[in-house]
Amino acid sequence: MQRTRSWWGWGWDDQALSDAECTAYGRLLGSHADQPVPIPQVTDLQLRPSRIEVPKPLGHLSFSDPLSRASHTFGKAYRDVVRALNAQLDYPPDLVARPTTEADVINILDWATSANVAVVPYGGGSSVVGAVECPGDGFDAVVSLDLSAMDRVLEVDELSQAACIQAGALGPILEDQLRPHGYTLRHFPQSFEFSTLGGWLATRAGGHYATLHTHIDDFVESMRVVTPSGLSESWRLPGSGAGPSPDRLMLGSEGTLGVITEAWMRIQRRPEFRKSVSVRFAHGTSAMAAVREIAQSGLHPANCRLLDPGEAALAGSATNGEWVLVLGMESAHHPVEAGVGALIEIAQGCGGVLAGSQATEGRSTSSGERGDGVTSGETRDGAADAWRSTFLRMPYVRDAMARMSAITETFETATTWDRVEDLYKSVNTEIGSAVEQITGAPGLINCRFTHVYPDGAAPYFTVIAAGRLGSELAMWDEIKAASMEVLVRHRATVTHHHAVGRDHRPGYDRQRPELFAAALRAVKRELDPAGIMNPGVLVDQIPPKT
């Protein structure tokens, strides 16, 4: 049987928690609600009527049924789920267009430009920053451009270890096509199952590797982008110093300049050697020192995730106030025992205690790798195991909590080592009080470091608090504003890998150099003169030309 995607929440319909599970989680985490909010039926949503006729030549690509429109109204942020549960779909796209070829994309953009229609590129729809919803003020209609039918690996160059992949391929779909060749892209964000290559590129997604190649950016060889002004294609180059990188201008452009249709990506042989360990620390300061030393050692572990006590407790890997550091190395070429030994030595030197360890040497038969550097199969230690399971389950639990009127959301950042510990403390203290003040009760604020660098780290915070039915969204928005304020004050990035979208604009506008914003606006005027591409994201909407 074909599984169906949830129109209102994360992932698969059949993975959503039952009402009983929702209630149990709600009790566990102090929800004020007695029972979960019911999930509205799509047929009851009363969506604003579609304001546009399906253009004839694009008719076979276009859908305006309520399910298509409802499921493309939001991304999958907490605030999206709450609004969906409240049947509060104010700005559904008027049309969902599903191109099957690049020519379709060009035709759709041409039509949209001439018809004053805003276009929102849509990959897997997993945005947690409001990047795929569009009020479309000033436009006659909004089209959600769903790339998911363009999901083929078009070519594999085994000598260069690179593949040409269509932008609409979801993680598992592209990995399934690379696997028979013995290759993998090894980009496993938490959203892996429900996000696409094009979405990763447009948002500079963070993936599998905790060090070195933390973002998808580093795996790009060349890109094809359809803009309203035409097609842009860069050359396949392993490296170049010919002017500013054309690809780096498109990476992170979040659909505001054009639609990424395909890319040549660096792929890798599947790892045959893997080892993963976990180390416990009594104190945050020593745990952070260990992570810093590892990040500066040049050992380049694939996994280096630090969980603070709250996060470790939530993941079931420590419940006694300890910090847990999960370390892992992998290689398709050579054993990693010695490397992991060196990592352990650093961690122990900083006061860490080895807690679990598991190795795979030789060919692995597991095909179920996914998610944040932790693999399925029997190759993990207990802490990593618990962590992976929690990691993939987390968004479903978040939805269950949302149904119990609880506030459950994350925000993430990165900053240099001289500020990391201060920032961690500030967030705990200040957002801790904000949560108490705003919701009337203390909440949980957990943290993990998802990615680390020689010069800093990327802390990822989870906030869990009891909300009140009807006020939870306003409460979260206030907490979110407070968190952005803390980040900006510490000059920590407003997002390390979730992107800017519409939700991070206030912080982003203060973070980026004003002259870069001016440059970006100038580029947008050039590539998208009518301003139809994802208006309001990254830069203010360009008023449609008259």
Next chain:
Amino acid sequence: MQRTRSWWGWGWDDQALSDAECTAYGRLLGSHADQPVPIPQVTDLQLRPSRIEVPKPLGHLSFSDPLSRASHTFGKAYRDVVRALNAQLDYPPDLVARPTTEADVINILDWATSANVAVVPYGGGSSVVGAVECPGDGFDAVVSLDLSAMDRVLEVDELSQAACIQAGALGPILEDQLRPHGYTLRHFPQSFEFSTLGGWLATRAGGHYATLHTHIDDFVESMRVVTPSGLSESWRLPGSGAGPSPDRLMLGSEGTLGVITEAWMRIQRRPEFRKSVSVRFAHGTSAMAAVREIAQSGLHPANCRLLDPGEAALAGSATNGEWVLVLGMESAHHPVEAGVGALIEIAQGCGGVLAGSQATEGRSTSSGERGDGVTSGETRDGAADAWRSTFLRMPYVRDAMARMSAITETFETATTWDRVEDLYKSVNTEIGSAVEQITGAPGLINCRFTHVYPDGAAPYFTVIAAGRLGSELAMWDEIKAASMEVLVRHRATVTHHHAVGRDHRPGYDRQRPELFAAALRAVKRELDPAGIMNPGVLVDQIPPKT
């Protein structure tokens, strides 16, 4: 005694080859000339008179004496040296300005904008692509903005391993300031002594590392750039996904958007463990296979330079038609013996024969590190030793050959592995015939791979041919045009790390996506509305506004 820089050729005056050495080299390499062209005296140059008065408030920063103007007329390409030897300085800058503060830079740009004066940012003046010479058509004058007085390391953040460095610092000057802290930037291009941080950033310079961090780009944390429209400063961030990277737009902008005044750079502890080996191969195909396998292994050697037989012979490291692969690893943290062992195993598996090996374990006291991944001191094997010596001497020999009317120049590129060997053969065959046809005699065409990637390599070609006094420049220009044609046909980048400047524009214009060119022009109009910044580089000169 203060050493003086050569106004006409590479490096230090006292390192230039004597007339007798020039003659000997000329004979060795088949020059038609009997004796070297004399070096003109600056006082005999009859430079076009400076067309502009020194503006009063900037008077103390401005120089219009013949030596200052002559030495800032060209970079250090072969065609620059030949023209200098011919006293053919058609477009000397009218003024050399040497700001000592960022405020000076702002004042100079403000004045230049108002006075219709073109500004050419100038670091160490080592450009080999015509990036610092400027005809200045349509402008009332041209100023060479020499940043070399802004050469301080302003701050070192030891926890984050980062330093704030002024853009005008030459390689040795910034390393001298980092050394007392125990740190190094480890960016050692061939031009190390005569190029600056700002120049490296503006041109996306390639440096020390043959793999992984091949370009300076990867070491940038944040940048300050003075544009004619104002100051742009990015935040210090170890990583970020907040929109397209502001820094990546400035990296490679070659002085066309503004003047980089300082940057926070990732620095490293000085390596304590090093090992270097050389391996010989009978055949290019197997040597390239070894390099490819090493680049795809994830071992990340610091050095991985492949010399073809001609290059190896020139370096004195092989004279029997063998290819030589120089491999090196280094670490501040852990021994590298095992890693080098793994590299050797790959090379031997591809048919390579170990030729030399030398290790340093434990603290190194050498302070003379520089140049292309090979260190001074006693830590090298014979081939690496010969190579380094040739490498640093090469530009002086090039100048000697130029004085003997010989053509001696390089060009470099990068392409994916599926094309590398074809490209190598095409260059040898086609540029070989071009040289013979153009100069009337066969020349030498050598190649080394300077940087390698999982998906490709960066071949660096040297052309040596006997020219004819008076025609050598025209001959080289024809050879250069032919070489650019070969690169473009193979879709190999027109430059891997030498930059575009004015010389590579024809190839660059065909390489970059046309829409990216449009984007770049739009950015330039925004940041440099009067078009005064290095006009003609990267994009066509914007006509000065009237």
